[in-house]
Amino acid sequence: MGEMDWRNFEQDSLPPLLRCAVKTFVAHGYHGTSTRTLARAAGLSLPGLYYHFASKHAIIVAIMDLAMDDLWRRSLAAHAEAGDDVVLQLGLHIQCLALFHAHRRELAFLASTELRSLEPEAQARSIAARDRQEYLLIDILRLGATRGAFDVADASQLARALITMCTGISQWFSTAGPLSPGSIANDYVRYAQRLVGLV
Amino acid sequence: MGEMDWRNFEQDSLPPLLRCAVKTFVAHGYHGTSTRTLARAAGLSLPGLYYHFASKHAIIVAIMDLAMDDLWRRSLAAHAEAGDDVVLQLGLHIQCLALFHAHRRELAFLASTELRSLEPEAQARSIAARDRQEYLLIDILRLGATRGAFDVADASQLARALITMCTGISQWFSTAGPLSPGSIANDYVRYAQRLVGLV
Numbered sequence: 001m002g003e004m005d006w007r008n009f010e011q012d013s014l015p016p017l018l019r020c021a022v023k024t025f026v027a028h029g030y031h032g033t034s035t036r037t038l039a040r041a042a043g044l045s046l047p048g049l050y051y052h053f054a055s056k057h058a059i060i061v062a063i064m065d066l067a068m069d070d071l072w073r074r075s076l077a078a079h080a081e082a083g084d085d086v087v088l089q090l091g092l093h094i095q096c097l098a099l100f101h102a103h104r105r106e107l108a109f110l111a112s113t114e115l116r117s118l119e120p121e122a123q124a125r126s127i128a129a130r131d132r133q134e135y136l137l138i139d140i141l142r143l144g145a146t147r148g149a150f151d152v153a154d155a156s157q158l159a160r161a162l163i164t165m166c167t168g169i170s171q172w173f174s175t176a177g178p179l180s181p182g183s184i185a186n187d188y189v190r191y192a193q194r195l196v197g198l199v
Numbered sequence: 200m201g202e203m204d205w206r207n208f209e210q211d212s213l214p215p216l217l218r219c220a221v222k223t224f225v226a227h228g229y230h231g232t233s234t235r236t237l238a239r240a241a242g243l244s245l246p247g248l249y250y251h252f253a254s255k256h257a258i259i260v261a262i263m264d265l266a267m268d269d270l271w272r273r274s275l276a277a278h279a280e281a282g283d284d285v286v287l288q289l290g291l292h293i294q295c296l297a298l299f300h301a302h303r304r305e306l307a308f309l310a311s312t313e314l315r316s317l318e319p320e321a322q323a324r325s326i327a328a329r330d331r332q333e334y335l336l337i338d339i340l341r342l343g344a345t346r347g348a349f350d351v352a353d354a355s356q357l358a359r360a361l362i363t364m365c366t367g368i369s370q371w372f373s374t375a376g377p378l379s380p381g382s383i384a385n386d387y388v389r390y391a392q393r394l395v396g397l398v
Contacts, residue, residue, distance in 0.1 A: 164367020
């Protein structure tokens, strides 16, 4: 696989069928979308769709899993790049979250709105993936506090505030707006630094 | 009407029919909910439901309008309580946003996920209500910066970060968890103070 370029979002991580499904789910919601609609959007017959996926549920699950996995691998690569410098660990982690949610708005929207639509096993897996993602940030905050670099009273509380601030980018960011994902990410890194008492 | 007690969320601001509709929409999504389901959830016949509301769309619109109006009136009351002290204006504004999103989780979830489901006119009205809400915070940030109390480079950018951080509370807050809405609100006020360079 080689080194992952976690700042690069040029290539879509989803195969075409799932990319079409994301657009359809975003427009009509999971429950408002039929398997027939998904097939039509992807230019497939219904049997053609079923050749790839057993059900509508299997499609949303595949989308969620790929999205969470993409974010996780990027976060690990950012963490590796930062090495042992905890201020840099925080900075690159936030940069990664901010870039992901600016570049992958539709995926982020689905992940937050359709978690409720997953069947129990898939939902539990998706929640576990979120928790793992959250613990990575909590650990960085705790390490910074232990080393006396950060002033953090409640690391899990602050982690949630930071994460929802970053996921919120997917709600308002527009490629037509004046800000680039890169400049937004830089601003959010500064916000995070202020929140831990740096700067 | 008298003074509004903007910190008090004991009384539900929605009539019973709309409260049932909120629960149903949250569980199945707007497009996944039929008018028949809404009637059944409220213990009404279909004609009984239509006596109150012309359509499913009229119901979601009524919910959205009441939610945005409730938050707006609370925000104005908080602003009035703060008087001319801009640090207090920021503190009470964030306290109000945080309390609202902890106490009104389901409404907040609907407002963020079903904006897409509104017909154009209602959608435009809902977006205008959000913008008005956002401008109130932007104005506080700008006033603080003008007076030299806050260190803020881009007030609209920071307002969005603060607002999504607060709306995010509705995604993770649980009444079964260890934190009360009041203590969360206090923590978020401190976060906001750090983000503007106070504390």
